[in-house]
Amino acid sequence: MAKIFCVANQKGGVGKTTTTVNLCAGLAKIGQRVLMVDLDPQGNATMGSGIDKRQLTMSVYDVLIESASVAEAKVHSEPCGYDVLGANRELAGAEVELVQLERREKRLKTALAEVDAQYDFVLIDCPPSLSMLTLNGLCAANGVIVPMQCEYFALEGLTDLVNTIKQVHANLNKDLQIIGLLRVMFDPRITLQQQVSEQLKAHFGDKVFHTVIPRNVRLAEAPSYGLPGVVFDAQAKGSQAFVEFAQEMVERIRTM
Numbered sequence: 431m432a433k434i435f436c437v438a439n440q441k442g443g444v445g446k447t448t449t450t451v452n453l454c455a456g457l458a459k460i461g462q463r464v465l466m467v468d469l470d471p472q473g474n475a476t477m478g479s480g481i482d483k484r485q486l487t488m489s490v491y492d493v494l495i496e497s498a499s500v501a502e503a504k505v506h507s508e509p510c511g512y513d514v515l516g517a518n519r520e521l522a523g524a525e526v527e528l529v530q531l532e533r534r535e536k537r538l539k540t541a542l543a544e545v546d547a548q549y550d551f552v553l554i555d556c557p558p559s560l561s562m563l564t565l566n567g568l569c570a571a572n573g574v575i576v577p578m579q580c581e582y583f584a585l586e587g588l589t590d591l592v593n594t595i596k597q598v599h600a601n602l603n604k605d606l607q608i609i610g611l612l613r614v615m616f617d618p619r620i621t622l623q624q625q626v627s628e629q630l631k632a633h634f635g636d637k638v639f640h641t642v643i644p645r646n647v648r649l650a651e652a653p654s655y656g657l658p659g660v661v662f663d664a665q666a667k668g669s670q671a672f673v674e675f676a677q678e679m680v681e682r683i684r685t686m
């Protein structure tokens with residue numbers, strides 16, 4: 431049975447997409463069967479997985495409006511070693527269309543149930559908002575991975591997300607929990623980042639992943655080559671950290 435995780439944080443630019451594609455690539459590298467679902471109409475995770483969003487004949491949009499199954503709409507990324515249920519601008523329209531449909535928050539969950547046996551991990555890249563799209567992600571997931579930068583307002587932003595997850599847990603998805611907080615773009619030379627990192631551990635204890643993702647220019651360069659850092663430059667510090675994180679995730683699901 432596949433474990434399904436949303437990578438979510440209401441803030442933009444915190445590293446959601448980078449985390450999604452590199453965790454997918456890291457998991458594939460250590461032999462896991464992985465599906466990446468792009469729920470952001472920007473399609474950055476699709477492009478960053480070596481799939482041209484403009485060339486997609488079917489996407490996650492078709493799955494949400496139930497004009498295609500996941501099996502029909504997914505494509506395989508050869509360089510990355512995982513499957514991609516891609517997104518493009520068409521997905522922006524789904525927001526409005528879904529509102530009028532039945533089971534509007536549960537459509538992704540229903541669709542993913544059909545491919546449950548084919549994957550070990552399904553990772554969902556969420557847009558930076560609490561939209562109907564994100565809600566579909568949260569309803570489908572067993573857990574949420576929250577990437578965050580160790581900055582001054584980081585904890586404040588987290589309160590909103592934690593409340594949202596509590597509400598979804600109470601009303602829509604009893605399975606849902608925060609699997610962990612992932613410290614990303616970390617620079618140990620910055621004292622403030624160390625302090626916030628310590629605060630995080632004090633507040634959230636075991637919920638803070640052991641792995642820390644450093645700020646690393648190779649991770650930032652990789653998307654312009656249409657690849658996750660893990661594939662683009664496996665030796666880079668950031669790439670190695672994501673493979674380590676993949677191992678931590680495999681460990682973590684053993685106890686779920």
Ligand code: ADP
Pocket residue numbers: 441442443444445446447448449474558614615616643644645646647649650651653668
């Ligand atoms: P989000 O999906 O939350 O909007 P992204 O993953 O797109 O965030 O990241 C925002 C920007 O930060 C991108 O330009 C990305 O390349 C860069 N970035 C993300 N993680 C790192 C990192 N560990 N080191 C350096 N740059 C990073």
Ligand code: MG
Pocket residue numbers: 446447448470474556
């Ligand atoms: Mg993104």
